[in-house]
Amino acid sequence: SCLPPSYAQQLLDWVESQGLKLPVRSWTLGGEAFTRETYERLQKVLQPQRIINGYGPTETVVTPLIWEAYPGDSFEAAYAPIGNPVGPRSLYVLDAELNLLPIGVAGELYIGGEVGLARGYFQRPELTAERFLPDPFGAAGERMYRTGDLVRWREDGTL
Incomplete structure (x- = not known):
């Protein structure tokens, strides 16, 4: 269910x-x-x-x-x-300047990876540029999605 x-x-x-x-x-x-x-x-x-x-x-x-x-x-x-x-994903908890945040500190969730990430929004280049950013922590050309959700890493490694 x-x-x-x-x-x-x-x-x-x-x-x-x-x-x-x-x-x-x-x-x-x-x-x-x-x-x-x-x-x-x-x-x-x-x-x-x-x-x-x-x-x-x-x-x-x-x-x-x-x-x-x-x-x-x-x-x-x-x-x-x-x-x-799930799968080959990159998860980042970042501050407003896109700096990685330590365990227990709340920040915005970004999801990156080569698999399972949309290319952007159809005929909405401004919104695409705002939400789909170059992944500064990944390989050249990889992108990450800015979710808008506030999260924090837990001691056990989960979000």
Whole structure:
């Protein structure tokens, strides 16, 4: 099953009101921020073997980051981690001057790599130039996408 967290909240309300046990082993959520409250309710009510949080702007084609959680896993932040890269992706947390930020410091997420990155916006060269930048950390000619999302590296290496 794959659904946005806001829909998961409605599903959880319904499952609880009906007293059901759904035999779904893995739940995948994505499309919007996934709160700790929703995560904890999923663990309590549905008791899945795995929960996946998928993150990915359309411009990065198909889910470039995932976070997998299992029974007993927890996190302290208000929102679930967005995870680790899927495939050959470059992830950067940068400040306004495009400097790399250390673990724990919030900055904007940039996603680069040769695979899974759109070329730009159709007939929108100004917006393309604003969001698709040369990757100063990658090989010559590589680009990165400016997501606009604020993130921070966690001690465990996830975002």
